[in-house]
Amino acid sequence: MGRILIVEDEPKTLEALKKALQPLGHALDTAGDGEKALAMLEKTAYDLLVTDLMMPERTGMDLLEALIGRGSRIPVLVCSAYVQHDALKGLGRGLRVEVVAKPFKAAALAAAAQKLLPP
Secondary structure: OOEEEEEOOOHHHHHHHHHHHHHHOOEEEEEOOHHHHHHHHHHOOOOEEEEOOOOOOOOHHHHHHHHHHOOOOOOEEEEEOOOOHHHHOOOOOOOOEEEEEOOOOHHHHHHHHHHHOOO
16 A cells, blocks of 8 residues: 555645545545645655645645655646646656646546556
């Protein structure tokens, strides 16, 4: 069993993300913004990061740039209503990144997460 960090500032969406990912059987931790997520990533090893892009404190893009700067290899599932695939090009420098647009279907989100999680 692995560990997933979900970063989402909207409580209803956070609950939907947790509900979609629970059937995968991994431990789920949550953060309401990128700043808190970075602190959690320093203390705990995660198998997958699921993040929104538009959040207070640090955006999802800021979070990904910080991970790249730290040489992190954690796979990332971006789940956002503000997905611009052109903006994400090149972002995956050293990171495996998948994108699921909001509103999302639980099955599609779980399938994308499963694709990124280690076997």
